[in-house]
Amino acid sequence: MLGWKDERPLSAVLPAKEAKAITKALGVHTCGQLLLEYFPRAYSRHGSGVLAEEAEEGDMVTFLGEVTDIRQFHSGAGKAITRLTISDGQTTFAASFFNAKYLTRVLHQGSRAMFAGKLNFYRGQPQLQHPDFLLLPAPGQKAAGTGSLNSLSAYGDPDELLRNLDYVPIYPATAKLASWRIMSAIQYILSTLPPITEPLGEVPAGMPSFDASIRGAHLPGPEGPEPHLERLKYNEALTLGLVMALRRLDTLKRSAPALPVHKDGYRAGLLAQLPYQLTDGQQQVLDEISEDLEADEPMSRLLQGEVGSGKTVVSLLAMLQAVDSDCQCALLAPTEVLAIQHARTLTKLLAQTGVAATVIPLTGSMPTAVRRQALLDIISGQADIVVGTHALIQDSVEFFDLGLVVVDEQHRFGVEQRDRLRAKGREGQTPHLLVMTATPIPRTIAMTVFGDLAVSTLRELPGGRRPxxxxxxxxxxxxxxxxxxxxxxxxxxxxxxxxxxxxxxxxxxxxxxxxxxxxxxxxxxxxxxxxxxxxxxxxxxxxxxxxxxxxxxxxxxxxxxxxxxxxxxxxxxxxxxxxxxxxxxxxxxxxxxxxxxxxxxxxxxxxxxxxxxxxxxxxxxxxxSDGFELAELDLIHRQEGDVLGTRQSGSLRTLRLLNLAQDRAIIERASVDAEGFVDRHPLLAQRLVLEIDRGDREFLDKS
Incomplete structure (x- = not known):
């Protein structure tokens, strides 16, 4: 995690049987994988109840509960049955054991223990059939349990292992691996782990050290797990923040064609002849974009706006600013329907206002002769604005002088695709970039995955629109x-x-x-x-x-x-x-x-x-009808994987703990800190980013 690894094989630290069981059940092979990929899902303090996870029939559940009743009787077939009633503080479970007379010597009314088993229901009542259990010993008691209790003995005295915990961690378990078996393995690994040097060089102000947080997230002391989990979340957020800060730094090192505003050019002509006035919001955004285009550093700006807020005319005015300086523009759309619609809309608007800029569509399904002519118009400079789909990115498309790339519905494209199109600019220069979306982006997403882009926002709808x-x-x-x-x-x-x-x-x-x-x-x-x-x-x-x-x-x-x-x-x-x-x-x-x-x-x-x-x-x-409110709602319902738009489920492997819907304050701090960190330690920042999981690096490059 961001500058720290523990690549010791589990088999080199844990007893061979335990290492093999953990690898088979969880798919992890190193101590670092276990410490960084399997955090507790809940904690019990001094035996306080921990609610069972919301589970369905057939799921494995692990929870801490109190025995509220215990009875023994014989079935009609003569089998001895011990029936427990267990409460986890909210739900009451029934647990049945066959031929287990010893239970009444171990468990009593009021006993507190962790239970693990397969959940089923009988007449709506949650049931566990012969679950494993682990008694949490009170002073003067001995540890007791079934199933994998013996695994704890491999790490020392189970009584001491359980009695010295201020908080008992509850891990996501499997049918073959109980929560306390994961807990005991992690506790042993931590006992063999030398102190960790602070990966960032200095501990973030007001936070515990990374060493304390790795240990405290798994085995909290009296202070509890919260400060340690917050530090680990911060590291995850800082990982993304460093990627974005380095991207911004890379952009600033490049040069772009300076595109000044011409008082009597196409842009001015369109503004003068528009059949309506720009809204205050449109004018403000246009000013922000125009200022960026006038600089000799590449613009990298995200324009987000409500459905129907007038992004198209703003983007056209930006493109005409480039055309006025004899540069071409490329408008990248995700579908042929949208590309043709854009080309038609832009052509119609230019014709209505008497602006002579040319618009050429380019899509994959064009007839060969039409496509060949379009390619000739593009390479010769006859095409001012080229509107197309992924066909624009192909090697066969060459521009005479590409100065501005506009990407519509940016969540359908990745950084990799945008950069391939920007690479078609004149040698030694990077075209300006404007990406647009009608899907408002939650602030936490904007700071992380799109943090390399300046953001302009259109909230106001043009006049005449009715709710x-x-x-x-x-x-x-x-x-x-x-x-x-x-x-x-x-x-x-x-x-x-x-x-x-x-x-x-x-x-x-x-x-x-x-x-x-x-x-x-x-x-x-x-x-x-x-x-x-x-x-x-x-x-x-x-x-x-x-x-x-x-x-x-x-x-x-x-x-x-x-x-x-x-x-x-x-x-x-x-x-x-x-x-x-x-x-x-x-x-x-x-x-x-x-x-x-x-x-x-x-x-x-x-x-x-x-x-x-x-x-x-x-x-x-x-x-x-507020798209920005709905974007936050979407983040809560679907989590970041879907909202990012780059894959349909799940999230970055880097984000084990960070919740983009709930941890806004941590993300905001990490985003600001990342900027300063790159300024102070650019080489260390690059090294830390290179250590990000390869799959995450590919994901971020395509986000």
Whole structure:
């Protein structure tokens, strides 16, 4: 962890049998892996109760509880049964033992012990069948237990091992490895571990040393585990902070083309002829971007804004500032639908305002002749603004003089992809970079994974936009669903258009089946069309053109319409099985409507049962249209793995303890400290970063 490793093999420190059991059960081979990858999930102080984890039938549970009743009797088959009633302070468990008459000599009413076993339920009552247990000895008592108790003897006197603990750590256990077996192995490893030299050179102010924290997180003294866990969380946050600070330093060492504002250029022409005024927020963000572009250091800026907050026109003005200085711009979009939509929107806006800048689309599905001409326009400098998908990154694409890269929906791309596009600038110079997202980023995420970017934020919506009414539509209310379908029909009759979003293409509730069902039923007099990811680029473009032209009444789609699609006449959206989508994704989808001056309605259909977590989550989305509030909610519901957008579940291996939803203060401090650390100790910072787990380094490079 950030400058410290313990690469001693478990087999060189622990008894051979214990080392083999731990490796087989947990997959760890070194002492450092065990110390840094398996922290307690809870602690019991002086025998106080520790709640059993929220577990399901068949799960292994480990908890500390008190025996509230013990009875012995014989079954009909003549077997001796000992039945315990155990309370962990909240839940009462029953535990049954067969032919275990010795139990009444070891356990009594009031005895406190750790129990481990497989959970099942009988008539709603949690049961443990013949669990392992470990009695926590009171003064004058001897340790006692079953199962793996003998493993403790391998490390010394079990009485002393258990009696000297101020806090008893409870570890995540497996069917083959009880919590106290992990505890005893870790305690022994720590007893053989020499004092650790402070990896950062100096102990952070107000925190315990790293050596004290490694020991105190596993075996806390009277002060408890909190200060030690906070220090280890700080180290995790500092790891990410150093990566971002080094990235910022690297950017500052590069040179970029200085792009001054021209008073009579394309940018000024667009501003003068816009049919509306920029909002105060748009003007402020534009000023921030323009100032960055005028410098000879590469801009690295993130523009985040609410759905429909006007990021597109701001990015166009930034691109025209580059074009005014005879530089080209590349706008990178995640899908062909969005790329073509952007190219069309930019071309239309330039034509309406009489600005002669040229916009060229470039996508993978273009006909060969059209693509060849586009490549010629790009390399010759005839193309001012090139809008494309991943096709822009290919080696065959060469720019005449690339000065600005704009990345839309940045969470769909990684640093690696952005840098490959920036490498297409003139020799010795790095193009400026503006990345945009309509998915607001929680502050803790912005400081960690996107900490190398300056942040501009658009919260204000342009004039004329009306709030979108959102309603929950449970499957258990068929009358509501019937009314929703009728509501869509009414909107179409009033000259409007509608989206219906499905979580899948085929099968029950999929795009194809639902479109056919609606076309033959309630929408038989309407023009219904489908769009999904299996259609070719030309087919998707044709559908979107027809929808934009008002030739389609109802568009049944997957999430290919999630971002960037701008049809002001679309006023109603029905999202089927909304529980299959994330919080931010639902907000993004909802943002496809309400883009004109008409009242708009979003209907969140769900199969989730009222009162369930999924139902509650959808209700929270329906209750607010504030994307920044929803981003924080998304972080709580899905944790950082999903919100980062770079993988669908899990999180950085580096983050064993740090919680991006709860540890904001630690993250803020570490982010500031990392900047100062890089200034004072740049070589040490680089060495510390190189020691990050290889998988995490690859993840961060692609984040």
């Amino acid at each position: 979108i009414q959102s309603t929950l539509l449970p499957e258990s209310r068929p009358a509501w669903i019937t009314r929703a379908i009728a509501r869509i029909t009414e909107e179409v009759a009033a000259g409007r258009q509608a989206y219906i979003v499905c979580p899948r293409i085929e099968g029950a509730g999929g795009v194809i089946e639902l479109a056919e069902k609606l076309s033959q039923g309630p929408f038989q007099d309407l023009l219904v069309e489908v769009i999904h990811g299996r259609l070719s680029g030309e087919e998707k473009d044709a559908v979107m053109r027809a929808f934009a032209a008002g030739e389609i009444d109802v568009l049944v789609a997957t999430t290919v319409i999630e971002v960037g699609v701008d049809i002001p006449n679309a006023t109603v959206m029905l999202i089927r099985e909304a529980e299959n989508f994330g919080v931010s994704q639902l907000h993004q989808l909802r943002g496809r409507i309400g883009r004109g001056g008409h009242e708009s309605l979003c209907l969140f259909h769900t199969l989730a049962e009222p009162g369930s977590p999924a139902y509650q989550r959808i209700g929270e989305v329906a209750a607010t």
